[in-house]
Amino acid sequence: MKPNPELEKLLMIDIAASAMKELIELLTIDQPFWIKSPTEGQYVLDHDSYYKMVARSKGFRNPNPRIESSKDSAVVAMDARLLVDLYLDPVSLNYPFSLIVKLNFWLVGMCFNHFHILQDKWVDVFPTFFSKAETISVLKGGLLENRDDSLQLFHEQVHMLSPAMQQRDFYLLRYCRQIETGVWVIADVSYNYFRGASHVSQTFYWKHPSGCMIEEMPNGLSRVTCIERVEVVDDVPVHTMYDDLVNSTLAFGAKRWISTLQRTFERYAFLKEAGIFNDELGIGNESMIILASKLIKSYCSIFSLFGTSDLHQLSELTKNGVHVTSRKNTSPDLPVGIVIIAASSFWVPASPERVFSYLNDHLMRSQWDILCNGSRVCKISQTPTGQHSSNAISVLQPQNLREEFMIFQESVFEQTGSLIVYAPVEMTRMLELATGVDPARVPILASGFAITPDGPDGKDAPSTSTSKPLPAGSLITAAFQILACTALSVDDKDVSTYVFPFADALVNRVVRVIKNVFD
CATH class of the missing domain: 3.30.530.20 (START domain)
Structure with missing residues (x-):
């Protein structure tokens, strides 16, 4: 009826x-x-x-x-x-x-x-x-x-x-x-x-x-x-x-x-x-804040891609527990081409505060960030965004690299879930942003970490053996976006055969490094 x-x-x-x-x-x-x-x-x-x-x-x-x-x-x-x-x-x-x-x-x-x-x-x-x-x-x-x-x-x-x-x-x-x-x-x-x-x-x-x-x-x-x-x-x-x-x-x-x-x-x-919106500070500050909002939204949108029925999307779960998927992008917000998204969630026996502090420390970044290639990282600028000292929009620069780029990042600490989200941005683009260029013209691929407690405060995590219970810890999701190629005509089989294993290895390496720090 x-x-x-x-x-x-x-x-x-x-x-x-x-x-x-x-x-x-x-x-x-x-x-x-x-x-x-x-x-x-x-x-x-x-x-x-x-x-x-x-x-x-x-x-x-x-x-x-x-x-x-x-x-x-x-x-x-x-x-x-x-x-x-x-x-x-x-x-x-x-x-x-x-x-x-x-x-x-x-x-x-x-x-x-x-x-x-x-x-x-x-x-x-x-x-x-x-x-x-x-x-x-x-x-x-x-x-x-x-x-x-x-x-x-x-x-x-x-x-x-x-x-x-x-x-x-x-x-x-x-x-x-x-x-x-x-x-x-x-x-x-x-x-x-x-x-x-x-x-x-x-x-x-x-x-x-x-x-x-x-x-x-x-x-x-x-x-x-x-x-x-x-x-x-x-x-x-x-x-x-x-x-x-x-x-x-x-x-x-x-x-x-x-x-x-x-x-x-x-x-x-x-x-x-704090006066960030005052005109005398320059329009470049506005561009940075707008780009930071775009960065966070780009990262969060990653997780709606897993498990979708999009016919133009490849997806698999690797033996290492890494979820890998791909998409063909033509949007001006992202680099045009085939983008690979790889993510994995895992547990470590450390508080969210300790995990956040480690991943947000630019002096420790070379240990896990492949963008740095082992090089020292300098903090160029930092704009506070909250009472917690680590809530900030930052511009970082790896040293001694041939490629001229900076790392644009926003870090967000809160009790129920924290974020460290970043993207490489060409140095020329960063200089343009400082002069007030439209952030919509800056294509970015956001990557980063989401960190949550593993349960209520003071809860012991379940033991995996007959030994005493493990201490309360953190759940970490590491998610990365990679521009595999700038052509949209690449065969799907080539993407899954050659690019997916690279993405799997990248995430697996980062997970191992972080686990080794806290184990």
């Missing part, structure tokens, strides 16, 4: 209203719903109390569901109304100019000359968390002055920066209510919608009423309280390395999302306060 659009719209409005009612109760009533887990340190839902409010069978997809529930709260350096707008406008080809001005373009690493690039703003702002975000349909526009009663059908893909982790795909109803002056609640709830979708996943995740409360605070700050509740519909396999991270909700839960919000807006606020 052909669906009735009006009846379906009424159904979606009813589902969204019910989700909003439930979420407000979960947000405003701590006891008895939320308890602090003694082993994981996270606030989790007490299901016995919850089932007294909501019938156990309501909304569950499986008779014995596994629910990941989490709650977290923090102050973020962003105006509450702008944050609400950001939630409700994830994609816009013609994004309102007034709001772009209020965001100063820097929030998404863009400037006035680049506003036409804002095609996927949600991913532009939060690339470490989202690989895709789009509004399918605006069901209710809401009030213009405060976005109250806005309802939309929304599609998002959430990822971890590892080829070993499956993306989480959601079709959501996103509903916004202003429950009092200066306080908004945004509710997300899964909805069965597959018309027009390019695929229907056989194993997917179902989001029960989740979302956030955004409270206006003085001085342009906001308090954000986030709740995430996801049911694993099928028993989706998780790599054993990531079991504890996923089960503790640190992989996809409220704490990671709040941490992402804090770090994103801290970067913006810190750069603004």
Whole structure:
């Protein structure tokens, strides 16, 4: 039977209203719903109390569901109304100019000359968390002055920066209510919608009423309280390395999302306060910051390539556990030709702080970076991007090399996941950037490392033998992009025969070096 659009719209409005009612109760009533887990340190839902409010069978997809529930709260350096707008406008080809001005373009690493690039703003702002975000349909526009009663059908893909982790795909109803002056609640709830979708996943995740409360605070700050509740519909396999991270909700839960919000807006606020955006500092600073945002997004986009069904893509998992894939690139953002992407995730018995400190130390870089060819590396410049001393945009230069290039890098340290992302850039291009050249004209291949804890703080990693348990450690993903050749007509067989083994050996060498440092 052909669906009735009006009846379906009424159904979606009813589902969204019910989700909003439930979420407000979960947000405003701590006891008895939320308890602090003694082993994981996270606030989790007490299901016995919850089932007294909501019938156990309501909304569950499986008779014995596994629910990941989490709650977290923090102050973020962003105006509450702008944050609400950001939630409700994830994609816009013609994004309102007034709001772009209020965001100063820097929030998404863009400037006035680049506003036409804002095609996927949600991913532009939060690339470490989202690989895709789009509004399918605006069901209710809401009030213009405060976005109250806005309802939309929304599609998002959430990822971890590892080829070993499956993306989480959601079709959501996103509903916004202003429950009092200066306080908004945004509710997300899964909805069965597959018309027009390019695929229907056989194993997917179902989001029960989740979302956030955004409270206006003085001085342009906001308090954000986030709740995430996801049911694993099928028993989706998780790599054993990531079991504890996923089960503790640190992989996809409220704490990671709040941490992402804090770090994103801290970067913006810190750069603004430090005067990086002042005209007297020169437009070259603007170009560097825009290029850094492009660098991070380029790196994060790597992980959406693994496991895709693109007919123009080769892919394999080597005996060393390295995921290798290829793509033929014609985009001006990347060098034209065949690009090889190779990545591997592994565990080391060292804290994320120690791993980050080692990989971010330019004096140690020659030990693992093939770009340096064993040469000493000098730090040419560093632009701080946060309170942590290592949060910075840097320009590095290997010494005693024939090739004239620099390494452009951004390092990001945060508790739930850190990044060290870099790309070689020709010296002439770097000099052009200093004069304010359009960063879109600088093709880059981002490589680097994503570093996460292996589970909750203080947790012992499981032992692999009968010996005493290993100390808590870090999960590292090393991912590299390599321009194999500048011709697009190379035979796929030649790529897999000659280039894939080189990429495998490159990643395997880097992994061995890092493991040897911490073993």
